[in-house]
Amino acid sequence: MRAIIAAGLACVAMAAARDDADLPEGPGKAILENSCEECHDAGRIADKAWAKDKWRETVQDMIARGATLKPGEIDTLVDYLATYFGPDNKPEPQP
Ligand code: HEC
Numbered sequence: 001m002r003a004i005i006a007a008g009l010a011c012v013a014m015a016a017a018r019d020d021a022d023l024p025e026g027p028g029k030a031i032l033e034n035s036c037e038e039c040h041d042a043g044r045i046a047d048k049a050w051a052k053d054k055w056r057e058t059v060q061d062m063i064a065r066g067a068t069l070k071p072g073e074i075d076t077l078v079d080y081l082a083t084y085f086g087p088d089n090k091p092e093p094q095p
Contacts, residue, residue: 028080049089052082
């Protein structure tokens with residue numbers, strides 16, 4: 001039983017490390033890591049190519065689901081998402 005839990009934790013740690021490496025440096029990165037990876041990993045975010053309006057809508061949707069963001073963080077995060085995961089994003093195909 002203990003071995004199964006340990007193996008599961010190792011998988012989670014590896015997945016987190018991989019997703020961190022994929023995230024571009026920017027003012028919103030820490031916000032994303034702190035507020036958006038509580039419920040799903042960043043791969044769920046990085047595979048999108050959305051315009052800013054769609055990101056703003058999505059962030060509001062996630063806040064309604066329980067994401068905790070300070071009011072001042074929303075704009076920073078939306079800018080970050082629209083810059084790196086905007087319509088020009090060419091995501092790696094997800095496995
Ligand atoms: C309280 C839990 C929670 C938090 C925190 C959270 N999300 Fe989500 N997110 C979800 C759930 C649940 C889904 C799946 C929704 C679905 O499949 O309809 C999801 C799905 C998504 C999707 C995929 C939507 C799609 O149409 O494929 C994106 C993008 C996303 N979240 C972005 C974010 C961002 C950005 C943040 C940080 C601001 C965030 N999430 C924080 C719960 C959360």
